[in-house]
Amino acid sequence: MKIGIAGSLESNDALITVKSSEKLEIIIESIVYDFFYEQIKAVILDTLKTANLSNVCVICKDKGALDYTIRARLLTAIERMEKA
Amino acid sequence: MKNSLNRFVPEGFKPFLSSHDYKTKKINLIKEKQTSNEIKMLDDYSHLFDELGIKDGCTLSFHHHLRNGDYVFNEVIKEIKRRNLKNITLAPSSIFPNNFQLVELIENGNVTKISTDYLNGPVAEAVSQGKLKNLLVMYTHGGRPLAISTGELTIDVAILGVPTVDKHGNGTGAIGKSACGSLGYAESDLKYAKKVVFVTDNLVEKVDNPQLDGKYVDYVLTVPAIGDPDGIVSGTTKITKDPVGLKIARYATGVLDELGLIKDGLSMQTGAGGTSLAVASYVKDLMKQRKIKGSFASGGITGYFTDMLEEGLFSELYDVQCFDLKAVQSIGKNKTHHAMSGSRYANCYDDNIVDKLDFVILGATEIDLDFNVNVTTDSHGKIMGGSGGHSDTAHGAKVTVITTNLIKSRMPIIKEKVTTVTTPGEDVDVLVTERGIAINPKRKDLLEKLKDSRLPIMTIEELLKTAHEITGVPKNQTRTDTPVGVVVYRDGTVIDTIFKV
Numbered sequence: 001m002k003i004g005i006a007g008s009l010e011s012n013d014a015l016i017t018v019k020s021s022e023k024l025e026i027i028i029e030s031i032v033y034d035f036f037y038e039q040i041k042a043v044i045l046d047t048l049k050t051a052n053l054s055n056v057c058v059i060c061k062d063k064g065a066l067d068y069t070i071r072a073r074l075l076t077a078i079e080r081m082e083k084a
Numbered sequence: 085m086k087n088s089l090n091r092f093v094p095e096g097f098k099p100f101l102s103s104h105d106y107k108t109k110k111i112n113l114i115k116e117k118q119t120s121n122e123i124k125m126l127d128d129y130s131h132l133f134d135e136l137g138i139k140d141g142c143t144l145s146f147h148h149h150l151r152n153g154d155y156v157f158n159e160v161i162k163e164i165k166r167r168n169l170k171n172i173t174l175a176p177s178s179i180f181p182n183n184f185q186l187v188e189l190i191e192n193g194n195v196t197k198i199s200t201d202y203l204n205g206p207v208a209e210a211v212s213q214g215k216l217k218n219l220l221v222m223y224t225h226g227g228r229p230l231a232i233s234t235g236e237l238t239i240d241v242a243i244l245g246v247p248t249v250d251k252h253g254n255g256t257g258a259i260g261k262s263a264c265g266s267l268g269y270a271e272s273d274l275k276y277a278k279k280v281v282f283v284t285d286n287l288v289e290k291v292d293n294p295q296l297d298g299k300y301v302d303y304v305l306t307v308p309a310i311g312d313p314d315g316i317v318s319g320t321t322k323i324t325k326d327p328v329g330l331k332i333a334r335y336a337t338g339v340l341d342e343l344g345l346i347k348d349g350l351s352m353q354t355g356a357g358g359t360s361l362a363v364a365s366y367v368k369d370l371m372k373q374r375k376i377k378g379s380f381a382s383g384g385i386t387g388y389f390t391d392m393l394e395e396g397l398f399s400e401l402y403d404v405q406c407f408d409l410k411a412v413q414s415i416g417k418n419k420t421h422h423a424m425s426g427s428r429y430a431n432c433y434d435d436n437i438v439d440k441l442d443f444v445i446l447g448a449t450e451i452d453l454d455f456n457v458n459v460t461t462d463s464h465g466k467i468m469g470g471s472g473g474h475s476d477t478a479h480g481a482k483v484t485v486i487t488t489n490l491i492k493s494r495m496p497i498i499k500e501k502v503t504t505v506t507t508p509g510e511d512v513d514v515l516v517t518e519r520g521i522a523i524n525p526k527r528k529d530l531l532e533k534l535k536d537s538r539l540p541i542m543t544i545e546e547l548l549k550t551a552h553e554i555t556g557v558p559k560n561q562t563r564t565d566t567p568v569g570v571v572v573y574r575d576g577t578v579i580d581t582i583f584k585v
């Protein structure tokens with residue numbers, strides 16, 4: 001199994017783990033879950049689409065990151081997974 | 085029932101009308117407690133309970149000057165548990181994370197009622213979960229002395245930690261191994277409780293400049309330690325190094341200056357947070373540059389203000405509570421650093437200090453389009469603080485400035501409606517964030533003074549829009565319909581209700 005990790009658990013950041021998988025799976029833990037869950041999920045889906053990935057497992061541990069941070073962390077995690 | 089801010093008020097409570105409504109009402113003070121002829125010396129909490137006949141249904145009060153290092157409150161909690169007393173009411177002026185043992189007593193029905201000015205940590209969590217049998221009553225620092233002096237909050241026994249006590253019962257917080265400085269929040273309890281106990285770890289022959297008058301004291305309980313010095317005061321309070329916080333502080337100081345508030349005789353108050361202290365430090369620079377001398381600073385006092393006093397930048401400090409070691413040392417040696425009672429500080433029916441303030445710098449967990457401020461709950465409605473002196477100073481000061489980041493961990497601080505109202509918008513004048521400054525449109529005088537300003541002044545709606553462009557629009561939360569507490573405004577009316585989460 002290939003895996004890539006990027007980000008941190010600092011405030012305003014997110015720790016994102018991407019693993020190869022047979023199906024699409026997205027797990028989100030967030031301190032602003034009740035307020036922004038759908039938006040975080042949408043950013044992840046959109047970023048996966050740009051990266052042409054459909055079957056991966058994404059685990060996002062979010063500490064209040066903004067959309068561009070989530071996107072950047074996810075893209076880096078994908079890159080690291082692909083190099084792994 | 086709803087109050088004037090359209091917030092729910094549970095039955096049996098008076099609805100909030102406006103922040104100046106107290107002027108139309110008269111109050112009746114209850115009689116001060118009988119002075120005691122003889123002081124009994126005790127050396128054990130258990131003896132104290134026996135002597136006083138503390139039993140089911142009693143109301144016990146405490147002050148929070150020993151903060152997160154306090155042993156007194158916790159020892160009393162343990163004794164209640166040991167005796168398995170039921171239906172006890174506790175009325176501490178604040179509750180901190182170190183009071184976690186109280187949770188078990190709430191769950192077991194030993195403690196069924198609590199009134200306080202501020203609470204966070206495990207007890208706040210338990211109350212938010214609906215574990216307390218009766219509604220939590222949250223006062224302001226000025227409202228609590230009022231409630232005590234009018235008999236709204238009756239206290240059977242005040243159990244007060246006092247760092248140094250003499251054999252006549254006179255007490256001070258300025259000296260002793262557990263010195264905490266001012267004992268301002270203990271004074272109403274001292275004067276109006278049915279019985280008063282001082283708990284000390286430093287019994288001396290004579291206290292020279294007592295803050296608390298021994299004539300009200302019935303018992304002195306001597307114990308090995310009333311608190312852990314490390315938890316009583318933070319070692320030092322520091323200016324923020326965060327560039328965002330510093331930018332907010334620069335803007336806030338700019339607004340104060342353009343409003344002409346940095347002038348001879350100025351009076352001010354800030355909190356002890358890093359950004360507030362940065363404002364104090366910028367104001368200090370301006371005062372020195374222009375050779376300005378202020379009349380007084382008040383509130384919880386930090387080393388920043390004692391330095392300014394010692395440098396001659398203020399004539400006096402009025403101190404209800406010391407926030408750091410430097411403040412404690414200063415109150416022991418500087419004659420112009422005065423301890424004041426909670427009532428003198430902020431009781432709207434007393435000759436209070438907050439009414440004499442030119443400006444105050446305050447924080448906010450949330451602020452809404454009507455400038456209402458929440459410092460009581462988070463955006464889920466979970467209790468995490470309380471007014472303390474927030475709504476008291478906001479009403480008293482001529483200009484009330486809220487300094488806050490526009491966004492904290494993706495949460496926009498500006499809401500259409502705050503989750504819980506602590507301080508009404510009618511008393512909030514200026515909001516300063518790193519992205520811009522909003523002036524309450526009701527303050528036409530301030531807007532006029534700032535009309536040629538080069539500061540980034542905009543409407544609060546524009547600031548909200550900016551925040552949403554960055555974070556996205558947060559999903560609205562639905563709350564439960566089960567009240568767990570009331571936010572009592574300084575005049576005794578209910579400004580909002582806290583619901584179960």
